[in-house]
Structure formats: C-alpha cells, structure tokens
Amino acid sequence: DAGVxxxxxxxxxxxGQEVTLRCKPISGHDYLFWYRxxxxxxxxxxIYFNNNVPIDDSGMPEDRFSAKMPNASFSTLKIxxxxxxxxxxYFCASSxxxxxxxxxxxxFGPGTRLTVL
Amino acid sequence: xxxxxxxxxxxxxxxxxNSIINCAYSNSASDYFIWYKQESGKGxxxxxxxxxxxxxxxxxxxxxxxxxxxxHLSLQIxxxxxxxxxxYFCAEKxxxxYDKVIFGPGxxxxxxx
Numbered sequence: 001d002a003g004v005x006x007x008x009x010x011x012x013x014x015x016g017q018e019v020t021l022r023c024k025p026i027s028g029h030d031y032l033f034w035y036r037x038x039x040x041x042x043x044x045x046x047i048y049f050n051n052n053v054p055i056d057d058s059g060m061p062e063d064r065f066s067a068k069m070p071n072a073s074f075s076t077l078k079i080x081x082x083x084x085x086x087x088x089x090y091f092c093a094s095s096x097x098x099x100x101x102x103x104x105x106x107x108f109g110p111g112t113r114l115t116v117l
Numbered sequence: 118x119x120x121x122x123x124x125x126x127x128x129x130x131x132x133x134x135n136s137i138i139n140c141a142y143s144n145s146a147s148d149y150f151i152w153y154k155q156e157s158g159k160g161x162x163x164x165x166x167x168x169x170x171x172x173x174x175x176x177x178x179x180x181x182x183x184x185x186x187x188x189h190l191s192l193q194i195x196x197x198x199x200x201x202x203x204x205y206f207c208a209e210k211x212x213x214x215y216d217k218v219i220f221g222p223g224x225x226x227x228x229x230x
Contacts, residue, residue: 004160031216043161043206043220055216091160101215104151108160 004109006092012115018080021112024073025094031102034067034077035091037111043091049075050102082116089113125204127225136194138224140207143188147209150183151218152192156203161220164192164205194226202228 005024013019025032033048047057052069060067064083069075079086093106130136142150148169153161167174167181167190174181180193190207204223211219 042222045217045219048216050216056214093160102217104149104166104210104218105163106161106218108162110158111160 004092004094004107006090006109006112008112009110010113010115012117013082014117015083016081017116018078019082019086019114019116021077021090021092021114023075023077023092023109025075025092026107027073028096029094029107030097031095031106032069032075033093033095033106034075035093035108036088037091038088046077048102079114082114084116087114087116125223125225127227129227129229130197131229132197132199134197136192136197136201136226136228138192138194138205138207138226140190140192140221140224141188142190142207142209142221144209144211145185145188146212148212148215149210150181150190151208151210152179152181153206153208153220154201154203155206155223161206197226197228199228199230202226 007022031050034046035043037043046059047067049069065079067077089111091108091111093108095103095106149166151166152164154164155161165176165179165181167183172183178195182191204225206220206223208218208220
C-alpha cells in the first residue's frame with residue numbers, strides 16, 4: 001500500500017489566491033482527518049470525515065476554509081482567499097474503524113507545505 | 118491562554134542510553150493516551166497507546182507509563198539510536214469523542230552519536 005498520498009508537496013502562492021490541497025487516504029479506511037501544523041499552534045485538527053461525511057469541522061479557522069470528500073478515495077481542503085497567516089504544513093491522515101470509533105493509530109501523509117506571500 | 122510561540126522542550130541523549138520523554142495532561146476524562154513520532158519532513162507516525170485503566174504498556178524498545186494520580190505520561194526508549202531523533206507527541210483521546218485525537222506540543226529528541 002502506498003500510504004496516504006497528498007499533493008502538492010509544496011505550494012507557494014500569493015495572498016488572495018485560491019489554494020486546493022488534495023488527499024488520497026489508505027484504501028478501506030473509514031476516517032479521514034485534515035490537520036494544520038505551525039510552530040505557533042502545533043498540530044491542530046481542522047476537520048474530519050467518517051465514511052465521506054464531515055463529522056466535526058469545529059477546527060476550521062474561518063469561512064475561507066472548506067473541505068470536501070466526494071468519495072472514499074479523495075478529499076480536498078480549499079482556502080479561498082488565502083492569507084499569509086495560512087502558511088503552514090497541512091497534513092491529511094486516515095484511520096480504520098475500531099470498536100467505538102476511529103483507531104488510535106492514524107496514518108499520516110507527507111504533508112503539503114503551503115507558503116502564502 | 119495561548120502560547121506566544123511554541124518552544125519545544127529538547128532532550129539530548131547519547132546513543133545507546135535510555136531516553137525518557139515526559140508529558141503532562143490536564144483532562145481526566147481521556148480514555149486513551151497515545152505517542153506519535155515525527156521525523157523531520159514527515160508526518161507523525163503512531164508508536165504506542167495505552168488505555169486509561171492501565172499503568173504500563175510495553176512495545177518494541179518502548180515503554181509507556183501512565184500515572185493518573187499526577188496526570189503524567191512518559192515514553193521510555195531503550196538503547197536510543199540515531200534513528201530515534203525526532204519530535205515526540207503525546208496525544209489523548211477523550212471518552213466524549215472516540216474519533217478525535219488531541220495532540221500535545223511535542224518534545225524534540227536529539228541522539229548524539
């Protein structure tokens with residue numbers, strides 16, 4: 001298995017532009033998570049899906065952020081318009097279902113390093 | 118309140134020595150505690166977890182200890198190797214949400230060859 005795949009690995013854009021980050025979870029995993037990592041705030045959960053349905057988006061910073069999961073093998077995180085403070089590494093992770101909920105073991109992708117100028 | 122910036126605690130250990138990484142938690146309602154390792158340029162990777170009704174759990178070269186009385190969690194790495202150099206996160210899963218994992222700020226481990 002190739003693991004969780006994210007693209008692009010690096011993105012440099014200008015303030016005001018739309019940014020779309022992509023994720024392919026591990027096949028068969030029921031849960032997909034989007035995280036943001038910065039030195040200031042550490043690793044923050046933005047949103048997660050169960051069986052393609054958004055369950056908790058309380059971590060999404062503001063309306064400029066949106067996420068979709070149109071099918072079990074693909075998810076996007078979109079920022080429109082982007083701002084310099086959105087610069088961070090964005091991780092996608094997936095996990096299988098275990099008794100009671102998502103497994104404690106989440107499988108992370110390599111991340112997308114976003115720089116907004 | 119929020120931190121102005123995260124200054125990761127750093128632990129330097131001689132190769133071959135044992136490492137102990139500590140973590141304090143505040144939520145008594147956590148049902149699971151989990152350790153993740155993040156190497157430079159990569160995503161976090163699961164190491165080991167422990168349920169709140171346990172005090173100790175051992176894995177391959179790692180041991181996690183849980184002291185609920187003082188809300189303290191530790192990860193012990195035996196015979197530390199250069200490949201163990203990474204940032205280590207303790208994380209918790211609340212009984213109120215069996216899906217979400219809440220990550221702590223992390224500790225940077227540096228192994229001296």
